[in-house]
Amino acid sequence: MAPKKNAKKSVGFSKTVEIDHNESVDLIDEVDIISAAKTSISSSSSTNSTSSHIYTVANIAITFCAFITRFYYIWYPSEVVFDEVHFGKFASYYIERTYFFDLHPPFAKMLIAFVGWLVGFNGKFKFENIGDSYIDNSIPYIPLRSLSAILGTLTVPLMFETLKECNYSVWTCILGSAIVAFDNAHVAETRLILLDATLIISVAASIYCYVKFTKLRNSPFTFNWYKWLTLTGFALSCVISTKYVGVLTFFSVGIAVAVDLWNLLDYKTGLTIRQFTRHFIARFVLLIVVPFFIYLGWFYIHFAILTKSGPGDAFMSSEFQETLGDSILAREAKxxxxxxxxxxxxxxxxxxxxxxxxxxxxxxxxxxxxxxxxxxxxxxxxxxxxxxxxxxxxxxxxxxxxxxxxxxxxxxxxxxxxxxxxxxxxxxxxxxxxxxxxxxxxxxxxxxxxxxxxxxxxxxxxxxxxxxxxxxxxxxxxxxxxxxxxxxxxxxxxxxxxxxxxxxxxxxxxxxxxxxxxxxxxxxxxxLSGERAKFVPKPVLKLPFFRKWWELQFLMFEHNNKLSSEHPFASQPDAWPLCMSGVSFWTNNDLRQQIFFVGNIPGWWFECAMILVFTIIVVFDQLTAHRDIHILTKEARSKLYLTNLFFLSAYLIHYLPFFLMGRQKFLHHYLPAHLLAALFSASVFEFLFTNNRRLEWCQKGEKPNTLNTLAYVSFVFLLLAVLISSFVFFAPITYGNVSLTPKEVISREWMNIKLHFSK
Structure with a gap:
């Protein structure tokens, strides 16, 4: 007999989803804790026009803060900083169309090169050494850095909107996005000519688009349903096309999709096998096939641009090298x-x-x-x-x-x-x-x-x-x-x-x-004279795209695995959550200035505390439920085991695999996980200030699923004050524009951080 439909069950503070009358009264019976990696969503909006206006104003305000922190002193230093040595150089090679080899896919590098081309950069400057002057070489470095700063800024409103779509209060949205807006590590990494700003905004966009898609689960195969599913796939393709660690974002969303499909396969949904197959094919095509072809498309453009012989020739086979024309370097190479x-x-x-x-x-x-x-x-x-x-x-x-x-x-x-x-x-x-x-x-x-x-x-x-x-x-x-x-x-x-x-x-x-x-x-x-002094252009041959792509993939993974040598600023994943150390990006010995990559430490500690608190809550809830004592409301457990667990699982998927990697690891590898931890921490923090007890466990006058607004807002203000104060305290080593005394340097050497000019 077909199951009954249209009963409603609260899964947020004011959102509802369709459920089956045959479902168990206890939410924990209907949701597997390990696999419940999907957000609490709805098909209807819970905010009226007034509250929507408040959300808009708050989002604009926090986005403006993110803009200021990333564009402040973006012109300083006017020298090559840290890995700008690599990624600025790659932009030069794209503009000169000379072939180079790198471990990362081409999307973000081509984006940098495109901006350089737009502003008239000719590619002659090769970013050879940290400290090389941009001013002396007339390099339009501010637009190149501005690309990262813009992407870093736009990441913040995406986080805000993600929490809003998950039905959190405006203060939770502010808190979650502020953790990244005022994080020194995110600011330092997203205001230089680097790839991570593109990676991080692509991760944030993937999570946001998937949340938007899940809210349309009761309107499958509509235009909006296809739109957000397609945008999720496009965002995922941008992640994997920037760095191969983007596969972790694929796993994060993929697990949620797998759980969703598993639930759709349940006979209680009333779907036929044909209908379920349609759901499966739509997700498979738009989340795997289309992103893969977009990913291949960047490599096709990559090969189409880099047609001249260059510094990457030696990595490739002789057949591959024969597809490249002679470069300026080839003319001079004898x-x-x-x-x-x-x-x-x-x-x-x-x-x-x-x-x-x-x-x-x-x-x-x-x-x-x-x-x-x-x-x-x-x-x-x-x-x-x-x-x-x-x-x-x-x-x-x-x-x-x-x-x-x-x-x-x-x-x-x-x-x-x-x-x-x-x-x-x-x-x-x-x-x-x-x-x-x-x-x-x-x-x-x-x-x-x-x-x-x-x-x-x-x-x-x-x-x-x-x-x-x-x-x-x-x-x-x-x-x-x-x-x-x-x-x-x-x-x-x-x-x-x-x-x-x-x-x-x-x-x-x-x-x-x-x-x-x-x-x-x-x-x-x-x-040099005679025949060797003459330049004879070599003939250019053709090679199928997939053969070139496969050869390059193999070499990229091979050389990535060889990155196992020691580095003075390399660190292990166990030190990342507490921000135990950092990375020196740039120094000026004459002015005693430095840029040192380190996070906003109180914000990182807050994330660790929320993970611990969440673990305690889940253990307590499981123990009481095991004894048939049900304290939490169904709405609270929905937030706990759906929204919170989705963010936490995404965080763990972006963090734990680094323990298995043998290559060099640095603190910046933790930034995508840190972003997801910020979403998780803000959602758990609101949970703590919400009356999550069932009516029978409430005192007289208390209402279940209500937020203690005064206490919550007070603590959010306190946290924001700590975050902003800490950001300002570490700002001199984030921007590198202030000369610190040895005493001031030592005061910033928290944990295992070792700064320059402490003597």
Whole structure:
């Protein structure tokens, strides 16, 4: 017999949904706690025109606050900050249409590049180093940062509207959105040229659109029902097209959808199998198939834009590389042969390897004794100085043809300094500035060919290529590894050599051979002539899109799994919820200013407290219900096990998987989970100030499901005061525009946070 319909049951404070008369009186019997990942929704609005106006005004106010916090001093610093090194560079490559390789999908990067193109950025500036000046290089960096700031601002009203659609009071909406609006970590991450602003707003949009969709469950297959289901799928596609951790948002919504379909399959719904199949197909197509094709579409555009050879070539197969035309770099990249005279440039400092006929002093200022060998340094200015010229020689000279013998990455070789006619060498003597590192020097040809021959042997260690590939100027990034002592040639510009070395950069042997600071390039071949000097464009072939996409996917996941090396600011997930540490983004030594990525700590602690409170409430409710003692109203349990549990499950899905990941992890990976925890915490906080007891458990005059408005608003104001005060307190290290005294720096070193300039 068909079940009866049209009985109504409250699931919010004023919202209703259709239920079956055959349902159990006890809500816990009808909802599985583990799988009830869907919001308490309704098909009717509960706010009248007056309250709707209040919500609108409040949303505008909190959005304005978010705008101010993200756009305040957005022009400062006018230098490259933290990972702007990477994502600004990728925008340059898009504009120049040169191929590059990155671990993340292209959507957010193309968005940055599109803004750059709109404002006239030509892509010549490559964001090489933290601290590079935007002003000196005439870079329109403010519009690029404004993209992130706009997206970060719009995330806040999406949170507000999500809580409103879940039927929470205006103060709960303000609290939940304010936790993100005044969070220092969200502000720092969403006002720079980074991907996370796009990721976070896509997560917020996915949750909001799905909530809107579930409110239409009693009006299936209508225009609005399809609209919000489609928008949910589009938002999910934006998440996964920005970073692959977006798959966690897919799981969050997917679990809710699976539970919803499971409930629809129940015979009590009265749906036929054909009707249920229609529900399943609609969700499958609009939440999986369409988002996947949108995701593929970004890669199609990615390949269509990047048609020229570039720095990412070396990662790809030879077949893939044949689909790329020659870039400016390709025109300048020349194959290197043995006996070529070359110049060698340090990747990080843009300095040229140099030597001159002056020796290290017998004693340094600290009393250490040197080898008194010929100085090897690095210089900024080139000026066609023969002191920067080096001849690359094979390990053993033979009687065969000296020309046309290409140098391969991975080869062992020797370097002869042309100006002083000696061999480059490093040995177990402490360098001038780093006692733990080895000194570099130049020795005579006679000595290098006899008893010190082995000390003159170096080996190319490819960074972005493969062993046995031919070494090229400009394009091949390599390390110079010393064969006998296994150190890497390194230079630095933080401290310069004294007057006896003309204040040039020190060159030494670094034992940390995997560091990217050891990277060099062969800048050019001196006096190149003949056929090698000519540029011959290569023919461009075609490769099917899916083959290119599959090859790139495989490489992206492979290299992502290799990101397991240690980093001074990496952190583990167990430290994230309490914001135990942070990340240094930028420093200015002269002004003693810094940008340090850290959250609004009281807000993060509040989220942890609400998770604990929710756990206690659920345990208490389960214990009492198990003894047939039912204290909470059905409406309260609906909020507890539907809305609250949906937000909590989404939070846990975005957080717990990081414990299983072996790659480098940083605090910014927690931001999507933090956003979901903010929604959860605000909803639980309102629950605490609501009379959730059944009528028989209420005292005289009390009404079930009523909010203690005065007490609740008072505590919300208190929380907002704490959040804003804490935000202002940490603002100097969020914006980096204030010089702090050592005492002021130390006062901000909460938990395990280690800031610069504390002495």
């Amino acid at each position: 194959e290197i042969n043995y006996y070529d005279i070359i110049t060698i440039k340090h990747k990080n400092t843009d300095c040229f390897l140099h030597s001159h006929p002056y020796n290290y002093p017998l004693r340094y200022d600290d009393g250490r004794i040197s080898s008194q060998g010929q100085q090897v340094t690095c210089v900024k200015d080139f000026n066609e100085d023969a002191a920067n010229y080096w001849e690359i020689l094979p390990v053993r000279e033979t009687d065969d043809k000296r020309l046309n013998r290409p140098v391969h990455q991975g080869d062992t070789f020797r370097l002869r300094h042309v100006h002083t006619n000696g061999y480059l060498l490093t040995h177990d003597v402490a360098s001038p500035l780093y006692p733990t590192n080895e000194e570099f020097t130049v020795i005579s040809i006679e000595e290098g060919d006899s008893n010190r021959y082995a000390d003159t042997l170096f080996k190319f260690d490819p960074v972005d290529g493969k062993p046995h590939e031919i070494l090229k100027t400009k394009g091949s990034i390599i390390k110079f590894l010393h064969v006998p002592t296994a150190v890497a040639m390194w230079t630095h510009d933080d401290v310069l050599l004294p007057e006896w070395a003309f204040n040039q950069q020190e060159v030494n042997g670094n034992k940390q051979i995997q560091s990217s600071e050891n990277n060099w390039v062969v800048d050019k071949i001196v006096g």
